[in-house]
Amino acid sequence: MSKPVKAAVFGTGSWGTAFGMVLADAGCDVVLWGRRPEVAEAVNSTRINPEYLPGVELPGNLRATADAAEAARDADFTVLAVPSQTLRGNLADWAPLLAPGTVLVSLMKGVELGSAMRMSEVIEDVVKVGADRVAVVTGPNLAREIAARMPAAAVVACTDESVAQRLQTACHTPYFRPYTNTDVVGCELGGAVKNVIGLAVGIADGMGLGDNAKGSLITRGLAETTRLGVALGADPLTFSGLAGLGDLVATCSSPLSRNHTFGTNLGKGLTLEETIAVTKQTAEGVKSCQSVLDLARRYGVDMPLTETVVAIVHEGKPPVVAVEELMSRSAKPERR
Numbered sequence: 195m196s197k198p199v200k201a202a203v204f205g206t207g208s209w210g211t212a213f214g215m216v217l218a219d220a221g222c223d224v225v226l227w228g229r230r231p232e233v234a235e236a237v238n239s240t241r242i243n244p245e246y247l248p249g250v251e252l253p254g255n256l257r258a259t260a261d262a263a264e265a266a267r268d269a270d271f272t273v274l275a276v277p278s279q280t281l282r283g284n285l286a287d288w289a290p291l292l293a294p295g296t297v298l299v300s301l302m303k304g305v306e307l308g309s310a311m312r313m314s315e316v317i318e319d320v321v322k323v324g325a326d327r328v329a330v331v332t333g334p335n336l337a338r339e340i341a342a343r344m345p346a347a348a349v350v351a352c353t354d355e356s357v358a359q360r361l362q363t364a365c366h367t368p369y370f371r372p373y374t375n376t377d378v379v380g381c382e383l384g385g386a387v388k389n390v391i392g393l394a395v396g397i398a399d400g401m402g403l404g405d406n407a408k409g410s411l412i413t414r415g416l417a418e419t420t421r422l423g424v425a426l427g428a429d430p431l432t433f434s435g436l437a438g439l440g441d442l443v444a445t446c447s448s449p450l451s452r453n454h455t456f457g458t459n460l461g462k463g464l465t466l467e468e469t470i471a472v473t474k475q476t477a478e479g480v481k482s483c484q485s486v487l488d489l490a491r492r493y494g495v496d497m498p499l500t501e502t503v504v505a506i507v508h509e510g511k512p513p514v515v516a517v518e519e520l521m522s523r524s525a526k527p528e529r530r
């Protein structure tokens with residue numbers, strides 16, 4: 195009998211823990227790494243991650259540790275699930291510990307501030323590996339629904355399709371259906387920009403602007419995501435797939451989305467400080483809206499919704515003024 199696939203998951207937050215559960219349910223031996231020993235201890239002794247997934251019983255072939263070397267040892271897949279803005283620093287510590295030949299898998303949906311690099315680019319830069327050793331998991335995957343084993347599809351992307359296929363097999367369960375894709379650029383941008391549009395839709399929902407506004411924001415948000423993607427060499431069809439439209443619809447419809455909820459609180463009139471204070475988990479769009487806009491400016495791409503989110507979140511523009519300005523932009527054809 196062949197040995198079970200071994201996966202190390204770095205990050206015991208909501209998605210790291212839930213995706214660890216998916217891998218374990220698919221038959222992998224899973225070790226979760228968390229920076230706080232008490233979280234690892236709680237997972238091992240109670241089979242529950244009380245802070246991030248209370249009430250979810252984790253499978254017996256998943257254990258946790260606060261020792262990064264122990265987690266990384268012999269891992270076929272090294273899965274990264276920390277906030278996008280801390281990845282570079284975290285990975286610098288972990289790089290010397292990684293198993294030779296391991297495939298690095300990004301679960302993150304952000305763009306690095308300053309460098310405007312996608313997460314797979316940060317991984318290649320820090321670990322000094324080629325694109326064929328880096329994969330991305332993305333799509334409409336709200337962690338709490340996956341943890342409840344509710345059905346969802348996802349995308350596993352790698353420039354090397356055979357690597358994507360190995361990962362697909364390693365995480366395919368009766369409730370989690372991964373599709374492969376070789377358009378890593380498009381898949382990552384879909385995930386990062388949907389968080390920004392999720393903020394915009396949340397703001398509109400908080401202001402009570404209705405479902406026409408929501409449909410309009412989702413569609414125009416997808417249009418600007420696609421424009422950016424095409425400028426960066428992505429396949430435009432990726433954005434009508436799970437990593438684009440699929441994730442955008444889930445995020446913009448769900449109260450489980452941290453980005454959508456963050457925006458809703460701002461739209462209801464909470465200040466940025468008050469909204470940050472009530473947000474317990476990572477809402478990537480809050481920082482990535484700035485790096486996505488930087489990327490758009492570098493490539494000369496017009497992203498009015500992203501620009502508006504940056505103005506509301508980081509420059510204190512009142513949402514009412516932002517709506518007036520968006521609606522009075524010069525008239526243009528839908529496609530150009």
Ligand SMILES: NC(=O)c1ccc[n+]([C@@H]2O[C@H](COP(=O)([O-])OP(=O)(O)OC[C@H]3O[C@@H](n4cnc5c(N)ncnc54)[C@H](O)[C@@H]3O)[C@@H](O)[C@H]2O)c1
Nearest residue numbers: 206207208209210275276280301302303335336337475476
């Ligand atoms: N939660 C979801 O539904 C979901 C689904 C798909 C993708 N994602 C993406 O996955 C990534 C992780 O999100 P999450 O939901 O697990 O976030 P989370 O806030 O639930 O957990 C983040 C984890 O990172 C740890 N962490 C925070 N700062 C750290 C640091 N400086 N060094 C090391 N660890 C640190 C936290 O302790 C926690 O364990 C994000 O990019 C997010 O966009 C989340």
Ligand SMILES: O=P(O)(O)OC[C@H](O)CO
Nearest residue numbers: 333334335336451452453
């Ligand atoms: O909670 P959010 O807003 O980070 O969204 C979670 C996932 O990305 C949805 O696919």
